[in-house]
Amino acid sequence: xxxxxxxxxxxxxxxxxxxxxxxxxxxxxxxxxxxxxxxxxxxxxxxxxxxxxxxxxxxxxxxxxxxxxxxxxxxxxxxxxxxxxxxxxxxxxxxxxxxxxxxxxxxxxxxxxxxxxxxxxxxxxxxxxxxxxxxxxxxxxxxxxxxxxxxxxxxxxxxxxxxxxxxxxxxxxxxxxxxxxxxxxxxxxxxxxxxxxxxxxxxxxxxxxxxxxxxxxxxxxxxxxxxxxxxxxxxxxxxxxxxxxxxxxxxxxxxxxxxxxxxxxxxxxxxxxxxxxxxxxxxxxxxxxxxxxxxxxxxxxxxxxxxxxxxxxxxxxxxxxxxxxxxxxxxxxxxxxxxxxxxxxxx
Amino acid sequence: xxxxxxxxxxxxxxxxxxxxxxxxxxxxxxxxxxxxxxxxxxxxxxxxxxxxxxxxxxxxxxxxxxxxxxxxxxxxxxxxxxxxxxxxxxxxxxxxxxxxxxxxxxxxxxxxxxxxxxxxxxx
Numbered sequence: 215x216x217x218x219x220x221x222x223x224x225x226x227x228x229x230x231x232x233x234x235x236x237x238x239x240x241x242x243x244x245x246x247x248x249x250x251x252x253x254x255x256x257x258x259x260x261x262x263x264x265x266x267x268x269x270x271x272x273x274x275x276x277x278x279x280x281x282x283x284x285x286x287x288x289x290x291x292x293x294x295x296x297x298x299x300x301x302x303x304x305x306x307x308x309x310x311x312x313x314x315x316x317x318x319x320x321x322x323x324x325x326x327x328x329x330x331x332x333x334x335x336x337x338x339x340x341x342x343x344x345x346x347x348x349x350x351x352x353x354x355x356x357x358x359x360x361x362x363x364x365x366x367x368x369x370x371x372x373x374x375x376x377x378x379x380x381x382x383x384x385x386x387x388x389x390x391x392x393x394x395x396x397x398x399x400x401x402x403x404x405x406x407x408x409x410x411x412x413x414x415x416x417x418x419x420x421x422x423x424x425x426x427x428x429x430x431x432x433x434x435x436x437x438x439x440x441x442x443x444x445x446x447x448x449x450x451x452x453x454x455x456x457x458x459x460x461x462x463x464x465x466x467x468x469x470x471x472x473x474x475x476x477x478x479x480x481x482x483x484x485x486x487x488x489x490x491x492x493x494x495x496x497x498x499x500x501x502x503x504x505x506x507x508x509x510x511x512x513x514x515x516x517x518x519x520x521x522x523x524x525x526x527x528x529x530x531x532x533x534x535x536x537x538x539x540x541x542x543x544x545x546x547x548x549x550x551x552x553x554x555x556x557x558x559x560x561x
Numbered sequence: 562x563x564x565x566x567x568x569x570x571x572x573x574x575x576x577x578x579x580x581x582x583x584x585x586x587x588x589x590x591x592x593x594x595x596x597x598x599x600x601x602x603x604x605x606x607x608x609x610x611x612x613x614x615x616x617x618x619x620x621x622x623x624x625x626x627x628x629x630x631x632x633x634x635x636x637x638x639x640x641x642x643x644x645x646x647x648x649x650x651x652x653x654x655x656x657x658x659x660x661x662x663x664x665x666x667x668x669x670x671x672x673x674x675x676x677x678x679x680x681x682x683x684x
Binding site (some may be wrong): 326333335345357403467468469470471472480484514516517519521522523524526551552553 | 564577605607608609610611612614640641642643644648649650651653660678679
């Protein structure tokens with residue numbers, strides 16, 4: 215049954231009777247509009263105040279300063295809240311709480327030293343084991359957080375649209391005062407097209423990331439060792455109708471090399487095994503999808519390897535094919551250690 | 562010419578295992594030798610630039626080579642990683658390498674590959 219959009223909503227226990235996606239997108243759009251209104255007001259105030267032929271006739275009264283303060287407040291309020299909303303869309307509450315907890319730890323006495331092995335060319339899993347999980351021992355960080363792309367899209371869209379608004383105000387001011395600059399008007403057309411494209415791109419990203427909530431992957435132990443069995447846990451948040459959801463263990467090789475003056479990176483997937491696979495899943499914002507799976511590292515496989523120009527990386531990859539939203543693929547790095555030789559273990 | 566002989570007949574070693582090898586200089590007058598370097602190392606092959614790591618290194622000057630009559634023994638404990646690997650983009654190879662520096666400026670290099678680890682050929 216199709217849900218009608220509601221203006222008002224209420225909470226019933228942990229359930230929320232509202233469209234989570236629409237709310238998040240609406241809030242982000244609201245603050246984006248506030249930011250652009252601020253830029254518009256600021257540019258009008260500045261253009262009016264300084265549009266005199268003779269600077270000696272320049273008069274700046276209380277009205278100008280009032281407009282300046284109001285527009286700067288709008289810019290700050292809109293920009294700051296937009297950034298906060300984007301961060302909220304791309305991270306779960308637990309993740310944010312963990313980040314706050316970590317920041318508090320750092321502020322008080324610094325991060326405690328962790329006992330780590332000293333295996334040559336094997337990456338140290340320090341960044342992986344400093345985040346405890348809620349179901350299993352360690353929560354894995356995502357390789358590329360969607361908030362980066364979303365933040366970059368927001369900055370580009372806001373900066374370009376703000377610039378275009380300033381130029382548009384200047385052009386209008388000149389047009390009204392009879393000093394028509396055709397070159398500026400002509401330049402405004404392609405700049406406006408770019409501004410429109412940037413805004414559309416940002417809205418598309420916002421829609422994509424607001425609907426697809428964070429993916430959480432936890433493992434029972436780290437580092438992993440070839441030939442041993444572990445447990446894994448997957449949690450997917452958001453409001454989704456998924457055709458399929460797959461958790462896979464993959465291994466990829468990476469080589470960095472120079473070609474002329476360019477530095478190129480080539481990757482090749484050399485191993486993949488499906489750990490868990492589900493189909494026709496329905497995920498609601500109030501009840502995240504949760505699934506435990508067995509994580510078996512095959513015996514005799516290459517361990518994680520890192521040298522200046524080469525790497526062997528192990529990843530837990532979550533792939534989803536969804537209805538209505540763009541499909542997504544998220545990767546979580548794990549470190550696989552070489553098996554300990556009997557002689558070394560007995561020492 | 563340099564001869565190298567691994568003490569492990571198969572040339573396969575487990576991580577953290579003791580590595581031993583014998584070397585000898587042949588058909589070259591020891592009077593021509595300036596110095597000799599012996600190293601146990603891994604290096605990468607394949608796409609991209611070569612990376613190299615040395616697990617053990619020994620340097621013998623002219624007098625030491627003469628005292629040993631051009632024969633020597635290299636012993637070290639192998640590290641637990643990186644294991645030998647045959648991948649698509651990269652290969653990790655282990656070898657013992659001897660570099661002989663002659664008085665006239667020439668260099669003679671000999672190396673003997675070996676395999677560290679159990680099975681990393683498939684992945």
